[in-house]
Amino acid sequence: MSAASASFLLHPEEKLQDSEDFNTLTAEFFEWFRILQEWASAWSGEPLRYFDDSHSSAIHIAVSDRYLIGSPARLRTIHVGARPLEVSQLRRALDHASQSDRVPLEHRMMLSARAAQLSNDFRRAVIDATTAAEVALGAWVNDHLRQRGQSRREIDRKIKNARGIIGLYRLCIRLGANPMVPEAPLMNELASVRNRAAHTGCTPTLADTKLACGHAEIIVSSLRPLPMT
Structure with missing residues (x-):
């Protein structure tokens, strides 16, 4: 597996960028993603890397046909090297992250x-x-x-x-x-x-x-x- 993408399901609202779902996702995304990173790194052997804040916002919401609004959180990326994750490992890492189950x-x-x-x-x-x-x-x-x-x-x-x-x-x-x-x-x-x-x-x-x-x-x-x- 060389790449993977994920999406989040939010309850539709007229101003989704101001909704409780969006604010909760924005606040909790990086703790969730950090756990995912840890499992991916532990299984792949790729060193756990830290990135600066020069990347795009982690979450974008379309507010009209022409404009997007981004969360203030910045996206960090998993890099998998010598031993890419199996699909089953990615699924398990997502489960661990969703259950706040950190690597020992x-x-x-x-x-x-x-x-x-x-x-x-x-x-x-x-x-x-x-x-x-x-x-x-x-x-x-x-x-x-x-x-x-x-x-x-x-x-x-x-x-x-x-x-x-x-x-x-x-x-x-x-x-x-x-x-x-x-x-x-x-x-x-x-x-x-x-x-x-x-x-x-x-x-x-x-x-x-x-x-x-x-x-x-x-x-x-x-x-x-x-x-x-």
């Missing part, structure tokens, strides 16, 4: 890390990537212990006592998980790079950033795979 946090953080890397903000990229990995580790522990019947309080205590990404990693290993990244690379090429970036203001190199983001991506995809539809 660990995957959103990876989207943020990829976008930061694309804009050469390597410091933010490794911080967001490490956060994504830590969230994925914690979420796996939470789900695993819940399935074993442990209480919310006990689960929270164990996650808190793990004290960060390395402790969560070791806890996951003890519980039988396979994060697919050995502990030494996790410590030296992800956690340590993140700590230097977060606590000393050190900017990682491009090579270090790619390595850190790659490790985080593997952990997130192995422990918290995103359904493809």
Whole structure:
């Protein structure tokens, strides 16, 4: 699929541009569209991009045979690259957006890390990537212990006592998980790079950033795979 278009059904009114339907659509369109963008980016592998306000209005209403009126909101566009969406994925992304169902946090953080890397903000990229990995580790522990019947309080205590990404990693290993990244690379090429970036203001190199983001991506995809539809 190379392109897609969508339309919105509004109740017909004499001055549609002043109607409640139109005003509601204008106010809520970009939150809806942002969720759609996130799912499209997560599934396609295309970095989540941000655009300026130089584009046309997102919504146009014909007020006569010769004139259109536009909403004040500006349109941002999905760009899908290496892995174009399947039609079923686009439909599912539209469903997610309509239900305000966002991409899980660990995957959103990876989207943020990829976008930061694309804009050469390597410091933010490794911080967001490490956060994504830590969230994925914690979420796996939470789900695993819940399935074993442990209480919310006990689960929270164990996650808190793990004290960060390395402790969560070791806890996951003890519980039988396979994060697919050995502990030494996790410590030296992800956690340590993140700590230097977060606590000393050190900017990682491009090579270090790619390595850190790659490790985080593997952990997130192995422990918290995103359904493809």
